Amino acid sequence: MKICFFALYNSINEIAFDNLKEHGFHTIPLLKKADELKRGDVPKSIQCYMHETGCSEVEAHEHVKKLIDATWKRMNGEYLMSHSPLSLPFKHIALNLVRIAQCMYQYGDNHGIEDQKTNDHVLLLLVLSIP
Incomplete structure (x- = not known):
């Protein structure tokens, strides 16, 4: 399960980075706010x-x-x-x-x-x- 979690974590960060790079929209703060x-x-x-x-x-x-x-x-x-x-x-x-x-x-x-x-x-x- 640790491998699955890390794969998901890395995938989400990669997607967020691509989204920031391509569209200028930073999604990580929104994800962190949702998980407070x-x-x-x-x-x-x-x-x-x-x-x-x-x-x-x-x-x-x-x-x-x-x-x-x-x-x-x-x-x-x-x-x-x-x-x-x-x-x-x-x-x-x-x-x-x-x-x-x-x-x-x-x-x-x-x-x-x-x-x-x-x-x-x-x-x-x-x-x-x-x-």
């Missing part, structure tokens, strides 16, 4: 939205679901765009990272809460070979 710790816990998007707006948890879930749907539409549109300034390998990597995130979080915080279901998904997707 508060009281030993990573703030969740649902909690952040509830805190910012004072809405209920149900309303926050609906809002985040709409954001996810809109982002999928934009990503698919960008992926299909042939005259995009982004390279095809970058598009593949970005889309695959989003797929992994969707798999991990589509039914809640399956990363922060250890349960057998999440462990089984990770084992099936990343560790065990496909026959």
